[in-house]
Amino acid sequence: MNCRAATTGRLLAGALVLLLAACSSGPERPKPKPLEPITAPIAGRQVWTERIGDVGFPLSVAVNAGVFTVAGSDGTVAAVQADTGKTLWRTSVDGRIVAGVGSDGRFAAVVTREGDLVVLDGGKPAWRKPIGTKVVTAPLVAGERVFVLGVDRRVLAYDVLDGRQLWSLQRPGEALTLAQGGVVAAFKDTLLVGQGPRLAGIDPLRGSVRWEVPVASPRGANEVERLADLVAPVLRLGDTVCMRAFQSAVGCVNAERGNLLWSRVIGGTEGVAGNEQVIVGADASDRLTAWRTASGEVAWTSERLMYRSVSSPLAVGPTVVFVDGEGTVHWMSLDKGEPVLRLSTDSSGAAAAPVASGNTLLVVTRNGGLHAFRPE
Template sequence: MKHRSMLLRTSLVLLCAASLTGCSTIKGWFGGDKKKDDGKPNEPAELTDITPSVTVSKIWSANAGKGEGRIGVRQGPVVADGRVFAAAIEGGVHAFDLQTGKQVWEYRPDKKANVRLSGGPGVGDGLVVVGGLDGEVIALDAASGEEKWQVKVPNEVIAAPAIGMGMVFVRSNDGRVTALDAATGERRWFWVQDVPMLSVRGNDGPVLGPGFVFVGNDDGTVAALSATDGRPMWELPVAQAEGRTELDRMADIDGTPVLDGTTLYASSFKKATMAIDAPSGRPMWASEHGGAGRVGLGSDKLVVTDPTGTVFGLDRAGGSALWQQPALARRNVTGAAVQGDFAVVGDYDGYVHWIKLENGEFAARERVGGKAVRAAPVVADGIAIVQNVSGELTAFRLQ
């Protein structure tokens, strides 16, 4: 099924949430009631006290508007040219100064249009582009927030658009990638990958390389498309969608693959991560650890979070596990970012955790508003920015 309504997709993920080991309660998946009963193996792990080994300072906080709540789109910020760009379901798009958090501009859609901004934002080539739950794609001037154009694609957009090479690349929830002219919004081409009957709610944007658009798919594959015309250049399974049931076969690659030089790193919900030679599609190594979220990239390590909440540090050269941190089990841990010598992840209860890249030990912990953090933190210029499901943004610096 290439086209499906948001209601159907939401229903499917509710089924998934109610059935997954370690996610057996709706509250654990969507961050509802936080009450815990001691001794129940399916409850989120209780946090234990830690002795901080690094000082984390909150340098500013801001609000992007009414956030995603329980919709499950994992909406997060993006940073470019010293600004933080963030969107919220009913809050419009905001630009903040990275160092101070001062608002630079805001854009609010016409109230009569009832636009619910869910995908992104993405930024590049002087544009900020955001998607909507009804397929809207809106391009704004990055300097002023002025609307440049608005078009629609056939399905909801909950991934950040990618911008480059004179085009805007939009992934919608029906498995379609649409290339739009960056100046006008006119469609240049589209490509469609079939979506499995059951998949993890959420997906992330494409990543661009010279002449390529790389896309992680819900069937566990990564595809490389020609940026010029959308022609498939190669396709590679990071994990095989195998099993007796639809639940067993879930292999989503929901975190944007990470491109470093000519190496592409992608991670699958089926606990697999792969390093790929990006130009050719040749596998370089494969690891049996991974998850649906984004990969954190350090100088010699990758950091991945598996579906149970265990955080792994992998060797970048060969993919072997160097350490694991299991103490966040069933806390619906986000994908990872790297800030200095530490990995940063958030969880369902609004806690942000800093983990030593060297050995996987906890180094610090802070809380951001008490609401769930679904999107992976973003790090730029040594500052980590976290957005929770209420639309609150918090920026941290290490000292």
């Protein structure tokens, strides 16, 4: 049982009670492994900082044409120039935000606690509409549409210009679902959506299912242990899309043909990152594993960040970047998993997976700090 999921509030109310009860009788999570000194073979520095307000939801930072679009729980949404930190626009929606941000560079979309989908056009309110389902996954803005994934696995499509609902797709699902960002992404002319442990390819114009493939085979004695929803972020490498199934597996799918390339059983709750050679992710104990992208064979493992509550990673050049629960940013080599650079933020931990635009890497913390770094 992964008790870390309970402490970060990843299950909806009914399931959360079950998971907390199970964890209360289990052993406490070990203390974070001390960080070993490193002689950094690469240099790096923090180039700018800003603030957005506390982030208490599974934030997704949108990256478009050199701009980061971010949001805070209090309703603030902002677009920030990646290389300088200059705020291009900043606004507040009427309500606290529980899901976001989706953006295509012009339109930005968030969902409020009251259940409204709010769309901004260049930072100015365009429209808002109640959607009738609980949402924790950032909307996807693509192809003049806004796609929303509900925790009940319902998929909704809206016209980005006027808010007209275009279609709705409801799939059968398990009784319990995660309060953690799920998978909704674009692949050529197909919408990719996580439906429990399955990845579905959907026609974005009609809302019909083109193909569906299981990434994991859930196992366990109860519904909590069998929970295996696909979680964001996903990694796209050409026609290949790789992802994590919550506490169950890591796998890669050919999204052009709709077939599973490989899947490896492993615990863990966060997304994966990598390149054409290796895919990297952390398990429930924060042990890092790299799988060969082509075959899924293990390339290396590392225990250097054990029990440090690391974020989803980001591959940057020859390195993979994690942010731990103390807000420390770790650059590790992709070929061996060795530490090559370590820098600090505000110590509150990551609110989102790190993202990059050009050579600028952004870390957003739970206290609302925007910390931009540039390796040299």
